[in-house]
Amino acid sequence: MNKNKHTEKKRSFMRIPALVLALILPLIMVFSAALVIQAGIRMDSAEDLKTKDYFQTSAFADSFYSKASTILSGISAREILDKTNEDAYIDLGELYNGDSLSFKNTSGLAYSFNDLKEWSSQTIHSNDDWIVLSLTTPEGETKYMYYSDFKKALEDGVLQLNANSGALKHEGISQKDWTERILSALSAEYADGGIQSQEPLKNITDKNGNVVYTDVADMLTPIFEIPCAPEGYDSLLDYMNSTSSKTRNFKGNLNDAFEQLDNARDLFSSWTEAAQTLDEYSNDNSNLHYAYTDNTSQKIFTNTDAAYTSDLTDISGFSDKKPYVFLSVNEAATDEKNARNGLMNLNLSAAANPSVGNWIDLLRNSTYDENCSFLAWIDDTSLPVQDSIKTDRQHFLTYRTLFIPAAVITMISFLLFIIDFIWLTVHTGRRNSDSGNTDTVQPELNFFDRIYTEAAAGLVCIPALGVLTAGLSMQACTYNLVSSLIILGITIFLITCLFWIGYLSLIRRIKARTLWKNSLLRKCLKLPRLCLCKAGKLIDFFSRNTISRIRMVVGLGVFLFLEFFFSALLAASDGWFLMFLLLFLLDLGALFCVYKIALGRELLLDGLKRITDGELTYKIPEKELRGDQKAMAQYINRIGDGLDAAVEKSLKDERMKTELITNVSHDLKTPLTSIINYIDLLKRLNLKDPEALKYLEILDSKAHRLKSLTEDVVEASKASTGNLSLEMTELNFVEMLYQVMGEFEERMENRHLTLMTHLPDSPAMIYADGRRMWRILENLFGNILKYAMENTRVYAEVLLEKDQVIFTLKNISAQPLNIPAEELTERFIRGDVARNTEGSGLGLSIAQSLTQLQGGTFKLYLDGDLFKVCLSFPQKISPTALSAPEDPHSEAHS
Known part of the structure; x- marks a missing residue:
């Protein structure tokens, strides 16, 4: 037991230095690796490590070549800008063709060199008056x-x-x-x-x-304004108008000329910028000296005070210890021998880059002079001037010294990091069991390990990404080396902390087997199953309740969908007025429906109140109501009829009782009156017998009491007394069918259904109720949207045969229909495939009933997957204008 405790304490003690190393080693490794990389950047090849002389490295050769290229470009640009004689021109044709500039008018469209030079230094001004037609x-x-x-x-x-x-x-x-x-x-x-x-x-x-x-x-x-003109013309337009596109040397159009004119301005800008770079290589600003001579004009460009002969042949003063290059080209050939001898001090091998050939091509391509010489050298190898060459040499010496130690430190820190990584992976979350059995290891989780797996990953990755982004942004804005290193260290430390938090938590979750158990994805995958269970309960709920709830949910869903759909179109469409109008009409329709429902509710409440108040013969007007409210009104009216009958029966019974009581009272009243009269007569006889008088008083009292009771019974109270209509009109069945198909066109496209029609050109007139006919067609097309297989065709055909208008609608069902056709027209009967849809099972039944009420026939045909419905109505021939009835769509759904 004590041994187990000692082992546990030892492991806990070792975790602290392991975590410290895990945080520190990445810093050491990154900084040492960065130092190695920087040293590699400063030294172009491994050969540079073998020499202590910076001037013998390939890195210096590359730098020397780059600076010589910049100097030659500046000399060439300055030489060009010095062309101030009147014979120098910039030819737009040469620019358009991509030829080398000859500074002569070769195409006929050329601008004076001085004019363009002056214009390039000015700001371009835009002006509508310079629009070209x-x-x-x-x-x-x-x-x-x-x-x-x-x-x-x-x-x-x-x-x-x-x-x-x-x-x-x-x-x-x-x-x-x-x-x-x-x-x-x-x-x-x-x-x-x-x-x-x-x-x-x-x-x-x-x-x-x-x-x-x-x-x-x-x-x-x-x-933009063009203050100068081509040679020999008043303006560029004058040149284009004065010459023919077939004969002029400039083959471009006006837009091409404008483009090349703008390119000429850019040329002068680049020449000016290149010439200004020579100031950076003045004698006081650079350790590099140069001398360039145009052997034809004997013109020399140099940054030193020494005098050189025109051909720069006196180069004997350069010892082997001074790096220099001497290049010379002429019309005949390149002085490659002198060039190669001069480049020897740049430590160039046969395969060096830049090679001798690169240097020769540099001089040939950087100048317009065909006979010239160029000399560049470093006079004082101690580099007295603080320029980029001296800085590069200081960096070379520093990084060359640190390269090997940094590489060793990088390798050691990497190996230690791998060992520490493995140790932490093995021991994180481990602890001995309470029984002291060292073979039983239980994973130990902290509060972070109990967070959902995906949430924990986000808490690690998102801050790490933010730290990395902030660090890179601050690095880009920092030019101080110390500040940059501090920012880099903090960034690496924070990212390392976040990495270990996330990684060690991942390992503990794997050991505890909670990685998937505590995952949001696992719960999301369970969600469909839960939703299916809830959906099953919902379907069971609706199946055991009235169809009005389904209609309410479907209606509300359709309204909300259209509301969001039109709102999205209103926000994204340029035709906002039309979208706003459609949205307004939709809300207006919804308001109308709510108004109708509220009106029906008021009628029902008023009827209930009047019936409860005693108006048992009152009937709620059913014409103002639709759907469930109409059915409720019918039930209430039937209740009123039942109450009225019950009251009538009660009144009849009361009348019979009253008649019985009246008759019985009459039969009792006659002898009772006689008895009272005779008692009165007896009292008038002046009887002396006290017993007889006593009995006579008793009889008189009882007789009058009986008379009073009889009159009270006669005073009893008496009682008092107390569907589907069609608007048949002539209508064109084909026009109404077009309207219905237009209503369903978009929804059928969404279901990938293709509607194929075969309709007559002549009108198909029938005698029917427009609203009921619209409801029939709407139910049939709605049935197709619910049950038809996607990516199939729907066939609609109207035939005029034997004074009959026959309408046929065919589609392919998504699943085989394994029930007789007659059962589909029964209420609450649907195909097996659609039992999970929102349908009520009344659509075909309502359509059949409405068809038969209007004198038509309704037939269904099923053949495997094929569903076919056929309607027929007597054809009505009328001389009146053929027009479709008003769209009763909203009323049919109210």
């Missing part, structure tokens, strides 16, 4: 004109719009007002200008009526 001449040539010039020509009468425009004649406005409207629309490319077509801009004439241009259009070119 494209005008087509009767000969088919395209001419160009500024919008301002076109507007002025119209206002001065030099040009006139098409006076024969039908739009102009129909508008009935003046030529001046019409011109203003056309110009306004033209500047906006026919947008919101009141122009229904381009007809007013066809056949533009001069003041004499001669057609000058057959069409006018907005070129939609960039709208």
Whole structure:
């Protein structure tokens, strides 16, 4: 027992340093690995580790090449910008064709170098007056004109719009007002200008009526001012109008010319920027020296005060300890020998990159001079100037020293991390059992382990992602090395803490077997089963209750669906007014239904009150009611009839009782009167016998008491006294069928049902109630939506045969119908496939009853999966106008 306790204490004690190592080792590993990576970045190859001289590394060779490339680009740009003579041009044709610039006018469309240089330093100003219009001449040539010039020509009468425009004649406005409207629309490319077509801009004439241009259009070119003009022309449009597209050397169109003109501005901007970079390599700012000479013009570019010969041949002063490069190219060939000798001090091998060939191509491609030389070197290898070269050498020396120790630390910390990772994985959550048996291990869970698995993952991953995002954002905004390292350390530490919290919790859940048991996904997978049970109970509830509850739920569901559907369309659609109108009509219909229900409720309450108040003959008006309320009214009226009959019977019984009492009273009253009279006579005889007088008084008292009782009985009270209609009219069955199919079109598309119709062109007139007929068709199509198989066809056909209008509707059922056709028309009978639907089982029964009430026939045919219903009505031939009745859709559902 003591040994078990000692083992448990030892394990608990070891967990603390293990967790500390788990948090610290990632920091050490990341920082040392970052140091190794940085050293690798500073040294392009492993060969750089073998030398202590930075100038003998390939990293320095790459840096030297990059700086030489920047210097040559700047020299070339400065040389170009110094071309201030009047003979220098920028040819747009060369830019369009992608040719090298010759600074000559080769295509005929060229701008003065000085003009473009001056324009490139200015800010571009947009101006609507610089809108360019494209005008087509009767000969088919395209001419160009500024919008301002076109507007002025119209206002001065030099040009006139098409006076024969039908739009102009129909508008009935003046030529001046019409011109203003056309110009306004033209500047906006026919947008919101009141122009229904381009007809007013066809056949533009001069003041004499001669057609000058057959069409006018907005070129939609960039709208900016161009203060300079091509050589030999007043403007770019002058060049395009003065030359033919078939003969001019510039093969592009006007938009191409504008694009190349903008590219020329960009060229000057890039040249200016490149030339300015030479300031960064001045003698005071850089340890790198350069000298470039144009051997043709004898012009030298250098950042030193030393004097060099024009051909830079005096390079004997450079010792082998000074890194330098000397390049020379001419028309005949490249001085590759001198170039190779000069590059020897850059520690280049035959396969080095950049190679000798790269250096030679650099000089050849970076300058427009065909005979030039370039010398670049580092004069003082101690690097007295603090520039990027000196910084790179300091980094090289630092990282070269730290590379091997950092690599060793990285490997050791990685191995320790793996060992610690395995130890924590094995021992987390373990503890000895209370019995002291070391072989019995029980997982120990904390409060975090009892949270739902997915919720725990979110509590770990989401904060970790937030910490990582915040750390990267702060790193991007921090340029101080110390601050950057602090931010990196904090970020790694927090992410490591979150990782261990999540990982160790995952291991404990696996050991305790609660990973899946305590999962939200498991509960969600149980949810369908629970929902099915609840749905079964709900179906059982509705099956044992009135159909009105199903109708209420279905009606409410349809209303809410349409309400949300139209609301979503109102928010997402541009045609908000139509969506708002549909939503308003839907709410209005719902309000009407609620009003009808409330009205029916008031009628029922009023009828109950009047009947309970004694008006047993009162009848609730059933015509104002529908559905369950009508049935309730019928039941109440029947109750009133029963009460009236009961009251009548009660009154009759009372009358019979009264008659019996009256007759009996009459029969009793006659002898009783005689008895009283005789007693009175006896009292008048002056009898002396006291006994006789005593008896006579008793008789008189009893006789009068009996008379009083008889009169009271006669005064008893007497009692007092107290379906489906059709509106038959002529209607066109085909038009009504079109209306119903239109109502169901979208819902059938949602069910992937294709409606195939075969309807006559002539009207099919019948004599029926429009509302009841609509209800029949609605029930039939609704039955198809519920029970038809998806991705099938529905066939609707109307035939006119033997003075009969025969309507046939066929579809394929989703499941075989294994019951006789006659049973489907019985109430509460449905196909086996649809027993889980919201249907009431009354649709076909109601349709059959309404059909028969209106003098029609209703037949059903079942053949396996095929469901077919056939209606027939006598055809009514009427000379009256053929029109469909008003849509009774809402009333049929009220």
